[in-house]
Amino acid sequence: MRDYRKNVLVFGATGEIGSRVLRGCVDAGCRVTGVSRGENSRHRVALDGAEMVNGDKGDRDFVAKLATDHRFDVIIDTVPNKGHMQLAYECFRGRIGKYFICSSTGAYPPLRYLPADEEHPWREKTGLNFTGTVEKDIFALDLWREHRFPVTVFRPTNIIGAGRVPIETWGSRNIAYFKRLKAGEPVEIPGDGNTLLQSGLNDDLADAFVRGVGCGPETNGEVFVISSRRAITLRRYFETACAVLDSRSTAEYLPPDEIVQRRPEQVKEGNLRFLNEHMCFDIGKAERMLGYAPRATSEDGLVIALEWCLAEGLLDSGLGNQRLHAGVALVETMK
Ligand SMILES: NC(=O)c1ccc[n+]([C@@H]2O[C@H](COP(=O)([O-])OP(=O)(O)OC[C@H]3O[C@@H](n4cnc5c(N)ncnc54)[C@H](OP(=O)(O)O)[C@@H]3O)[C@@H](O)[C@H]2O)c1
Known part of the structure; x- marks a missing residue:
C-alpha cells in the first residue's frame, strides 16, 4: 500500500524530469516544495499546487x-553533484526518510550482457562510461552504506519526449539532422545499424520517482x-523517425570515425562512440519494487518527441534563432 501523505522537496523542479516529478507528486497527494535558481527556461509541465522557492542547492x-523552516519526508535531486549531496547529508541527516538522486545508465557501458540490469558492473572506469556519474553514485551509495543516509539512485536511459529535441x-540532439530527414536528405548511422538504443x-521516468515516494524504506x-x-x-x-516525418531519406552505415570526419561540425566523437555502444536494459527491478509501469515504448517516445518538434515549428525551414525561445536546446550531448 503506497502512502503519499508526505512532504517532498524537489531540487531541480523546473527541469525536464524535475518538473514532471513535482507534478506527479502534487497529483499523488504530496505536499511539495520545488527549488530552482529560476534561470532554466526549458519547456516544463505546470508547477501549480507546489510551493516554489528560488535558490541554489549548492548554497x-x-x-x-x-532544513530549519520545513520538515521533509523525501528529498529528490534530479541534477545532483557531490557537493549538493554532501550538503544535503549535513543539513538533513536523521531528518528524512528518503533521498532520491537522478543518475544515468551511462555508468554501465560497455555492456557485458544484454539486457543489462542493476547487477551489471559499473564502478570501474571503462573509458566509455560516464566517469562523473560513476563517482557521484559511489559517493551517494557510500552515504547510505557508511551513514545510513537514505539514498536511492535512479538511472534513466536516454530521455525522450515532448519538450526536447530527441x-x-x-x-x-541536433535539430539539423531531423530537418535533413524532413527534406528527404541522406544521413549517417554508425556501425551496421544494429546497435541497440533504449529510450x-x-x-x-518521472513516474518512477513518484512511485518511489509512495514506497516504504525498502x-x-x-x-x-x-x-x-x-x-x-x-x-x-x-x-521510426522517417515514418513520423514522412521522409524518404536513406541511411548510410559507416564506421563512427568516418562520420566524424565527414561531419566535423555536427558530430562529437565521444557522443558518437557512446551511441555506438549497446544500451539495452531490464527494468524488472523497478517494476517489481516500485510498481513502475512505463506506458511508452522506445518508438513511442521518439514519435512524441518529433511530434512536439513539429508542433513547435522547430522543423520548419528557415527557422531563425528567435525560434530558440523558451530555452529549447537544439544541440546537446546525451548526458
Ligand atoms: N538527457 C538524457 O538523455 C539523460 C539520460 C540519463 C540521465 N540523465 C540525467 O537526468 C537528469 C535530468 O534532469 P532534468 O531533465 O530535470 O534536468 P534539466 O531539464 O536540465 O533541469 C535542471 C533543473 O535543475 C535546476 N538546477 C540546476 N542547478 C541548480 C542549482 N544549483 N540549484 C537549484 N536548482 C538547480 C534547473 O533550474 P535553474 O537552472 O533555474 O536552477 C532545472 O530546474 C540529470 O541528472 C541527467 O544527468 C539525462
Missing part, C-alpha cells in the same frame, strides 16, 4: 534555512534502472 545558507544517429519517455540503498521496456536498433530508430 549552504539556503539549504540550511530550508537524440539522433549522429549521437547528439525512456520523460513522463514515464528502496533505501537501492539502484533502479528506469526506461521503456525494450531497446530498438538504430536502424529501427531511424525508420
